[in-house]
Amino acid sequence: MKINKEIYLCLFALLMLVTVACTNNAEPTKDGVPSSQSPQDMILATTTSTQDSGLLDVLIPLFEEKHNIHVKTIAVGTGRALAMGEQGEADVLLTHAPAFEEKLVESQDVLNRKRVMYNEFIIVGPETDPAGINDADVGAAFQKIYETGATFVSRGDDSGTHKMELDLWAAAELHPTNETWYLETGQGMGSTLQLSAEREGYVLTDRATYLAHAKNFEHMAVLGEGDDVLLNIYHVMQVNDEKHDLVNGEAGELFVEFMVSEQAQKIIKEFGIEQYDQPLFFQYTD
Amino acid sequence: MEIFIDGIIKAIKMILSGDKEVFDITYTTLQVCLTAILISTVVGIPLGVLLGLNSFPGKKIVLVFVNIGMGLPPVVAGLYITMLLWRSGPLGNLGLLYTTHAIIMAQVLVSLPIIIGLTAAAFQQIDHKMLMQIKALGATGFQRIGLLLRETKLAILAAIMAGLGRVLAEVGAAMMVGGNIKGDTRILTTSMVMEVSKGNFDVAIALSFILMSLAFMITFLLTILQQRKQRV
Numbered sequence: 001m002k003i004n005k006e007i008y009l010c011l012f013a014l015l016m017l018v019t020v021a022c023t024n025n026a027e028p029t030k031d032g033v034p035s036s037q038s039p040q041d042m043i044l045a046t047t048t049s050t051q052d053s054g055l056l057d058v059l060i061p062l063f064e065e066k067h068n069i070h071v072k073t074i075a076v077g078t079g080r081a082l083a084m085g086e087q088g089e090a091d092v093l094l095t096h097a098p099a100f101e102e103k104l105v106e107s108q109d110v111l112n113r114k115r116v117m118y119n120e121f122i123i124v125g126p127e128t129d130p131a132g133i134n135d136a137d138v139g140a141a142f143q144k145i146y147e148t149g150a151t152f153v154s155r156g157d158d159s160g161t162h163k164m165e166l167d168l169w170a171a172a173e174l175h176p177t178n179e180t181w182y183l184e185t186g187q188g189m190g191s192t193l194q195l196s197a198e199r200e201g202y203v204l205t206d207r208a209t210y211l212a213h214a215k216n217f218e219h220m221a222v223l224g225e226g227d228d229v230l231l232n233i234y235h236v237m238q239v240n241d242e243k244h245d246l247v248n249g250e251a252g253e254l255f256v257e258f259m260v261s262e263q264a265q266k267i268i269k270e271f272g273i274e275q276y277d278q279p280l281f282f283q284y285t286d
Numbered sequence: 287m288e289i290f291i292d293g294i295i296k297a298i299k300m301i302l303s304g305d306k307e308v309f310d311i312t313y314t315t316l317q318v319c320l321t322a323i324l325i326s327t328v329v330g331i332p333l334g335v336l337l338g339l340n341s342f343p344g345k346k347i348v349l350v351f352v353n354i355g356m357g358l359p360p361v362v363a364g365l366y367i368t369m370l371l372w373r374s375g376p377l378g379n380l381g382l383l384y385t386t387h388a389i390i391m392a393q394v395l396v397s398l399p400i401i402i403g404l405t406a407a408a409f410q411q412i413d414h415k416m417l418m419q420i421k422a423l424g425a426t427g428f429q430r431i432g433l434l435l436r437e438t439k440l441a442i443l444a445a446i447m448a449g450l451g452r453v454l455a456e457v458g459a460a461m462m463v464g465g466n467i468k469g470d471t472r473i474l475t476t477s478m479v480m481e482v483s484k485g486n487f488d489v490a491i492a493l494s495f496i497l498m499s500l501a502f503m504i505t506f507l508l509t510i511l512q513q514r515k516q517r518v
Contacts, residue, residue, distance in 0.1 A: 041381065043384065052484045072467050073465075074467075075466070087372075087373075087374055088373055088374065089372050089374070187483075190482070190483035194485075212484055212485050215485070216487065246373040246381075247373075
């Protein structure tokens with residue numbers, strides 16, 4: 001029976017490990033905070049750029065400390081974040097697709113929608129600029145890419161950036177989605193940028209994500225920027241707790257207030273200056 | 287190549303400096319994966335034994351489903367568990383989505399069929415004459431199972447290792463049902479995906495070394511246990 005015992009011993013050791021792991025984890029992690037009141041959970045559905053840029057890593061701990069609320073940040077594309085709001089799967093949303101957000105406001109799925117910040121979309125492409133779009137305005141740039149059939153990489157994931165890109169094609173009255181040079185990745189901004197760098201294609205991206213990745217590809221350059229239509233505006237809004245039972249409306253409202261508060265706005269204004277010599281987001285409250 | 291070396295150096299630095307975030311992520315990974323494999327083992331081996339030793343009508347159908355389950359894509363598991371757990375789903379009131387419990391559920395779902403299936407296969411291979419002999423020698427039920435487990439030790443530990451490999455490698459479901467929340471449901475695989483999408487390849491490579499070391503150590507222990515000479 002020796003071997004048999006060993007199997008049990010092994011299982012027992014595993015069990016002990018797990019038990020130890022579990023008990024340790026159950027201890028309150030915050031020092032000094034009375035653990036009598038366990039924090040309530042709040043789900044924040046947001047776009048990947050706010051997480052990938054590192055902005056939320058600075059803001060969320062401040063909010064958590066202030067209100068004894070545990071924030072669960074789910075970073076997905078804006079399309080899915082808005083869908084989560086519509087279904088009551090999230091308590092508060094931070095997204096960047098104004099036209100689609102307004103639809104949710106109209107249907108009263110979300111309340112208390114407030115402008116938080118903006119930055120801008122830019123067109124990035126290979127330094128050699130095969131389509132010659134440098135210095136052209138956005139409409140002309142898209143026209144040139146279309147005419148030359150230069151590789152263009154699209155998010156294709158219903159994110160805020162993807163929605164913006166489709167708007168730009170529509171504004172130029174072009175329909176590239178079936179062309180062979182038009183690649184849809186269906187992935188986040190970072191992965192899409194990397195793909196465009198590998199395939200030497202043009203891509204529409206937010207500046208924050210591009211700056212975070214610029215160190216990984218030196219042959220890519222910013223070829224289109226500074227156009228008013230490229231404004232990338234972020235709004236925060238709470239999900240209507242009257243429409244869905246389990247939505248934490250109170251926490252959602254607190255988060256909206258927090259994002260437009262002076263404390264948060266000051267952090268947003270200064271975020272990224274140290275690392276990139278320029279801010280990644282700009283203050284833009286109502 | 288440079289980035290690979292940078293990654294190794296970064297990994298060593300991260301481990302030596304006791305970086306709290308990396309430690310937390312590794313800890314959560316261990317906790318989640320070991321719990322999942324423990325549940326799968328405790329539930330899966332008895333089920334596998336029953337399935338392997340007994341014959342009953344519909345046994346082949348059950349085996350077909352177990353074998354299909356062995357190839358269940360983790361994203362499919364993730365999707366179903368999401369639908370089960372989200373607020374508008376049947377278990378929405380429990381608030382389990384985006385917790386480590388949800389990740390454990392998904393990992394059990396993908397590893398349990400492997401353990402059941404491989405255990406059942408091992409028990410089906412046992413020589414019938416031996417079964418008869420054990421019975422004839424008057425072994426009690428427990429003694430019989432004990433003897434047979436000893437006989438199939440190699441296969442059962444292989445089953446556990448295969449399940450563990452699945453659980454440690456899994457990322458799609460953990461991302462979907464866990465949400466990759468910092469300090470909460472972030473595990474090694476999901477944080478690697480995130481670091482890659484942030485462009486921090488050196489951190490991703492560092493995390494990959496930690497993950498592979500974990501896999502190596504656990505599998506090493508299990509293999510030693512598996513290959514030990516039987517002393518009669």
